Amino acid sequence: MATTDKMDYEIPSYMVRPPTYGKWESVRLGIWNPTTKQFLGRTAKSWGGIILFYLIFYAALAALFAICIQGLYLSLNENSPTWQKDQSLIGDNPGMGFRPIAKDVETAGSLVWYVASDENSVKEWTDSLNAYLEPYTQKGGQNQKVCDYDNAAGDKVCVVEIDKWDPCTASHNYGFNNSKPCFFIKLNKIFGWQPEIYNDPSELPEDMPDDLKQHISSLNGTARNNIWVSCHGENPADKENIGPLDYFPKSRGFASYYYPFTNKKGYLSPLVAVQLTNPKLNVLINIECRAWAKNIRYSKMKSEREGSVHLEVLID
Structure with a gap:
């Protein structure tokens, strides 16, 4: 083997x-x-x-x-946006805003609701206005000057004269404790936008309120160079409940010498204070405020509101 x-x-x-x-x-x-x-x-x-x-x-x-x-x-340019006016996302039609607004905007929306006899309820709204208006109350800001219709800002910016809001001031609690609340209207800033003014009484639009037409006609010369503001109750019941309105400054608009906005240091948007002098209590009042200029387009659609702002007021 x-x-x-x-x-x-x-x-x-x-x-x-x-x-x-x-x-x-x-x-x-x-x-x-x-x-x-x-x-x-x-x-x-x-x-x-x-x-x-x-x-x-x-x-x-x-x-x-x-x-x-x-x-x-x-x-990029630090002083001006690359895309401006109609070339930008915000366009060339300025929107409007108002103050005060509720702390919880998502819940309260545009409702201003308070109890006039309740100090804490009043304080919530006056504190909100004080905080918003603080930059306006700081006197002697840098690069600012007092302007008028014949004295433009030049290289500086025009001061917003808060004494012209009286009695819509902190010392008067903005009228909230007297059931005569004030709210402030502003135009949103658009770089380089220049208003085209309605300064000829013969060219005023037909849908402009009669009281505003009369106000414009009562002014002379350059005093008419304003973006005008009008407020009214939105619905027939609101028109009855809103009562008389006062506007401050008495010019009833945003003076043209604040425009255009060019991002100069110290610039503050002009404001118009609107006071409800005798509103009906315990009733919800729908209010619309509108800005008037030839190049401000107006649309009342709630989803695409242009040239106006909506708010509600309820005083208990």
């Missing part, structure tokens, strides 16, 4: 069962394996390669980001 010699050969490593280690030994070898010279599963050469890769990758990413930011800065 033939005999077969045993052949000696080396068993491949992948066929050899790995040694069994305890938990602590496995953790220790996972951190540093003295046999393979591996730290956390990688050799020094492997770690060097991956670190070098990520250094180059993130350096290139940072350089690309820096180039993009620098390109953006080069395209």
Whole structure:
């Protein structure tokens, strides 16, 4: 019978069962394996390669980001927007706003509701107005001057003269405690926008309120150079409940010398204070205020309101 010699050969490593280690030994070898010279599963050469890769990758990413930011800065002007008026997202038709507004705007919306005999209820609204009007009450602001229709701002900005709001001032609690509340109307700022004024009584629009037409006709010369403001009850019942209104300043509008807005330091938007002098109590009153200029478009649609603002007043 033939005999077969045993052949000696080396068993491949992948066929050899790995040694069994305890938990602590496995953790220790996972951190540093003295046999393979591996730290956390990688050799020094492997770690060097991956670190070098990520250094180059993130350096290139940072350089690309820096180039993009620098390109953006080069395209911007600190003093004026790149896209203006009808070329911009906000367009060339200024919106309107009012103050005070409720702390919880999402819940209260445009409702001004308070109890005239409750000091805390009154204080909530007067504090809101005080905070909003604080920049206007700081006398002697930088780069400001007192203007009039024959004395424009020039290189400075025109001061908003708060004494012309009286009695809609903090010293009178803005009329809230006397059930004669004041609210303030403003036009939103649009860079470079210049109003086209209704200053000729013979060219006033037909839908302009008669009392405003009479007011404009009573003025002379440059005193007519205003963006006019009118407020009224929106519905027939509101017209009965709103009572007489007073406007401050007595010019009843935003003076043209505050425009255009060009982002000069110290600029503050002009405000018109409107006071309800005898509103009906315990009734919700819907109010609409509208700005009048030839280049202010008007739309009453609630979803796309233009050239006007809506608010509600409820005095208990």
